[in-house]
Amino acid sequence: xxSVNKVILIGNLGRDPELRYTPSGAAVCNVxxxxxxxxxNRDSGERQxxxxxxxxxxxxxxxxxxxxxxxxxxxxxxxxxxKTRKWQGQDGKDNYTTEVIAETMQLLGSRDGAGGGMGGGDxxxxxxRERQDAGFGDDAGAAPQRRSAPxxxxxxxxxxxxxxxSNTGFDDMDDDIPF
Numbered sequence: 001x002x003s004v005n006k007v008i009l010i011g012n013l014g015r016d017p018e019l020r021y022t023p024s025g026a027a028v029c030n031v032x033x034x035x036x037x038x039x040x041n042r043d044s045g046e047r048q049x050x051x052x053x054x055x056x057x058x059x060x061x062x063x064x065x066x067x068x069x070x071x072x073x074x075x076x077x078x079x080x081x082x083k084t085r086k087w088q089g090q091d092g093k094d095n096y097t098t099e100v101i102a103e104t105m106q107l108l109g110s111r112d113g114a115g116g117g118m119g120g121g122d123x124x125x126x127x128x129r130e131r132q133d134a135g136f137g138d139d140a141g142a143a144p145q146r147r148s149a150p151x152x153x154x155x156x157x158x159x160x161x162x163x164x165x166s167n168t169g170f171d172d173m174d175d176d177i178p179f
Contacts, residue, residue: 005081007100009054010108011035013074019067029063031056031070033078033100055099056080062105069107077106 014032021027033054041048056078058066070076080102089095 007078007080007082009033009035009056009076009078009100011054011076013070013072013076014053016072017067017070019063027058027060027063027067029058029066031058031066033076055097056102057083057099058102058105062102066102066105075108077108078102079104 011033014034017029017031019027019029033056034051035054036049036051038047038049040046078100080100082098083101084096084098086094086096
Protein backbone atom coordinates (compact mmCIF):
# COMPACT_ATOMS: atom_id res chain seq x y z
CA UNK A 1 0.00 0.00 0.00
CA UNK A 2 1.26 3.48 -0.89
CA SER A 3 1.68 6.14 1.77
CA VAL A 4 1.74 9.94 1.72
CA ASN A 5 3.72 12.34 3.90
CA LYS A 6 2.57 15.83 2.88
CA VAL A 7 2.06 19.02 4.88
CA ILE A 8 0.52 22.27 3.69
CA LEU A 9 0.74 25.32 5.96
CA ILE A 10 -0.57 28.84 5.51
CA GLY A 11 0.46 30.98 8.44
CA ASN A 12 2.62 33.80 9.74
CA LEU A 13 6.28 33.75 10.71
CA GLY A 14 6.76 34.00 14.47
CA ARG A 15 10.38 35.17 14.25
CA ASP A 16 12.96 36.14 11.68
CA PRO A 17 14.57 33.22 9.82
CA GLU A 18 17.78 31.68 11.15
CA LEU A 19 20.06 31.02 8.16
CA ARG A 20 23.26 29.04 8.66
CA TYR A 21 25.61 26.92 6.59
CA THR A 22 26.88 23.39 7.20
CA PRO A 23 30.63 22.69 7.08
CA SER A 24 30.15 21.40 3.53
CA GLY A 25 28.57 24.75 2.51
CA ALA A 26 24.90 23.71 2.30
CA ALA A 27 22.41 26.37 3.44
CA VAL A 28 19.89 25.53 6.20
CA CYS A 29 17.16 27.95 7.30
CA ASN A 30 14.87 27.44 10.32
CA VAL A 31 11.61 29.32 10.85
CA UNK A 32 8.55 29.06 13.08
CA UNK A 33 5.16 29.33 11.39
CA UNK A 34 2.00 29.99 13.41
CA UNK A 35 -1.37 28.71 12.19
CA UNK A 36 -4.58 29.69 13.93
CA UNK A 37 -7.91 27.92 13.94
CA UNK A 38 -11.14 29.57 15.07
CA UNK A 39 -14.41 27.92 16.04
CA UNK A 40 -17.55 28.54 18.04
CA ASN A 41 -18.00 26.56 21.26
CA ARG A 42 -21.19 24.50 20.97
CA ASP A 43 -22.04 24.73 24.67
CA SER A 44 -21.32 28.39 25.46
CA GLY A 45 -21.51 29.90 21.97
CA GLU A 46 -18.21 31.70 22.60
CA ARG A 47 -15.64 32.12 19.86
CA GLN A 48 -12.56 29.97 20.52
CA UNK A 49 -9.09 30.34 19.03
CA UNK A 50 -6.12 27.98 19.01
CA UNK A 51 -2.66 28.81 17.66
CA UNK A 52 -0.29 26.02 16.68
CA UNK A 53 3.43 26.57 16.13
CA UNK A 54 5.30 24.60 13.44
CA UNK A 55 9.06 24.24 13.01
CA UNK A 56 9.91 24.53 9.31
CA UNK A 57 13.32 23.77 7.79
CA UNK A 58 14.47 24.90 4.33
CA UNK A 59 17.55 23.50 2.61
CA UNK A 60 19.95 24.62 -0.14
CA UNK A 61 18.79 27.42 -2.48
CA UNK A 62 15.31 27.48 -0.94
CA UNK A 63 16.96 28.16 2.45
CA UNK A 64 18.82 31.15 1.03
CA UNK A 65 15.64 32.55 -0.52
CA UNK A 66 13.73 32.07 2.75
CA UNK A 67 16.53 33.76 4.72
CA UNK A 68 16.46 36.74 2.37
CA UNK A 69 12.73 37.32 1.86
CA UNK A 70 10.94 36.01 4.96
CA UNK A 71 10.53 38.31 7.97
CA UNK A 72 8.74 38.04 11.31
CA UNK A 73 4.96 38.42 10.89
CA UNK A 74 5.04 37.78 7.13
CA UNK A 75 2.33 35.43 5.80
CA UNK A 76 3.70 32.40 3.96
CA UNK A 77 2.49 29.24 2.23
CA UNK A 78 4.70 26.16 2.74
CA UNK A 79 4.43 22.64 1.33
CA UNK A 80 6.64 19.87 2.59
CA UNK A 81 6.87 16.65 4.57
CA UNK A 82 7.10 15.73 8.24
CA LYS A 83 10.39 14.51 9.67
CA THR A 84 11.06 13.48 13.27
CA ARG A 85 14.61 13.78 14.56
CA LYS A 86 16.10 12.16 17.66
CA TRP A 87 19.12 13.34 19.62
CA GLN A 88 20.61 12.91 23.06
CA GLY A 89 20.71 15.86 25.41
CA GLN A 90 23.59 16.69 27.75
CA ASP A 91 21.87 14.64 30.43
CA GLY A 92 21.93 11.54 28.17
CA LYS A 93 18.15 11.61 27.75
CA ASP A 94 16.66 11.01 24.27
CA ASN A 95 14.92 14.08 22.80
CA TYR A 96 12.63 14.18 19.77
CA THR A 97 11.39 16.98 17.53
CA THR A 98 9.09 16.90 14.52
CA GLU A 99 9.72 19.41 11.74
CA VAL A 100 8.29 20.26 8.35
CA ILE A 101 10.95 19.84 5.68
CA ALA A 102 9.90 22.50 3.17
CA GLU A 103 9.84 21.61 -0.51
CA THR A 104 7.84 24.59 -1.83
CA MET A 105 7.31 28.08 -0.45
CA GLN A 106 5.08 30.95 -1.55
CA LEU A 107 5.31 34.46 -0.14
CA LEU A 108 1.88 35.89 0.61
CA GLY A 109 0.76 39.47 1.14
CA SER A 110 2.60 42.55 -0.05
CA ARG A 111 6.32 42.64 -0.77
CA ASP A 112 7.00 45.66 1.40
CA GLY A 113 5.77 44.17 4.64
CA ALA A 114 3.60 41.74 6.52
CA GLY A 115 -0.11 41.30 6.12
CA GLY A 116 -2.32 41.86 3.14
CA GLY A 117 -3.89 38.40 3.04
CA MET A 118 -3.85 36.17 0.00
CA GLY A 119 -4.66 38.74 -2.68
CA GLY A 120 -2.52 40.75 -5.03
CA GLY A 121 -0.37 39.79 -7.93
CA ASP A 122 3.09 40.25 -6.43
CA UNK A 123 3.45 36.96 -4.59
CA UNK A 124 6.56 34.93 -5.31
CA UNK A 125 6.61 31.17 -5.45
CA UNK A 126 9.66 29.08 -4.80
CA UNK A 127 10.02 25.37 -5.22
CA UNK A 128 12.18 22.71 -3.76
CA ARG A 129 15.14 20.94 -5.27
CA GLU A 130 13.60 20.45 -8.69
CA ARG A 131 12.47 24.10 -8.87
CA GLN A 132 15.00 25.88 -6.71
CA ASP A 133 15.85 28.61 -9.22
CA ALA A 134 12.26 29.86 -9.55
CA GLY A 135 11.76 33.60 -9.20
CA PHE A 136 8.93 36.01 -8.51
CA GLY A 137 5.81 35.23 -10.47
CA ASP A 138 6.44 31.49 -10.81
CA ASP A 139 3.07 30.06 -9.83
CA ALA A 140 3.66 26.37 -10.63
CA GLY A 141 2.86 24.37 -7.54
CA ALA A 142 1.80 27.50 -5.69
CA ALA A 143 -1.01 27.94 -3.24
CA PRO A 144 -4.46 28.22 -4.78
CA GLN A 145 -5.46 31.84 -5.03
CA ARG A 146 -8.80 33.48 -5.53
CA ARG A 147 -8.87 35.64 -8.62
CA SER A 148 -11.66 38.10 -9.21
CA ALA A 149 -13.57 37.98 -12.47
CA PRO A 150 -13.02 40.89 -14.87
CA UNK A 151 -15.40 43.79 -14.42
CA UNK A 152 -18.38 43.57 -16.79
CA UNK A 153 -17.77 47.24 -17.76
CA UNK A 154 -14.14 46.65 -18.73
CA UNK A 155 -13.66 46.23 -22.50
CA UNK A 156 -12.10 42.95 -23.55
CA UNK A 157 -8.57 43.20 -24.91
CA UNK A 158 -8.31 42.20 -28.58
CA UNK A 159 -6.72 38.82 -29.17
CA UNK A 160 -3.59 38.77 -31.33
CA UNK A 161 -3.81 36.94 -34.64
CA UNK A 162 -2.29 33.45 -34.62
CA UNK A 163 1.28 33.21 -35.87
CA UNK A 164 1.73 31.63 -39.30
CA UNK A 165 2.60 27.93 -39.16
CA SER A 166 6.04 26.80 -40.19
CA ASN A 167 6.87 23.56 -41.95
CA THR A 168 9.29 22.30 -39.25
CA GLY A 169 6.84 19.74 -37.85
CA PHE A 170 6.89 21.26 -34.36
CA ASP A 171 3.46 22.84 -34.88
CA ASP A 172 1.82 19.42 -34.76
CA MET A 173 3.20 18.62 -31.28
CA ASP A 174 0.94 18.67 -28.24
CA ASP A 175 1.26 21.84 -26.14
CA ASP A 176 0.48 20.11 -22.84
CA ILE A 177 4.00 20.13 -21.44
CA PRO A 178 3.97 18.79 -17.85
CA PHE A 179 6.21 21.51 -16.41
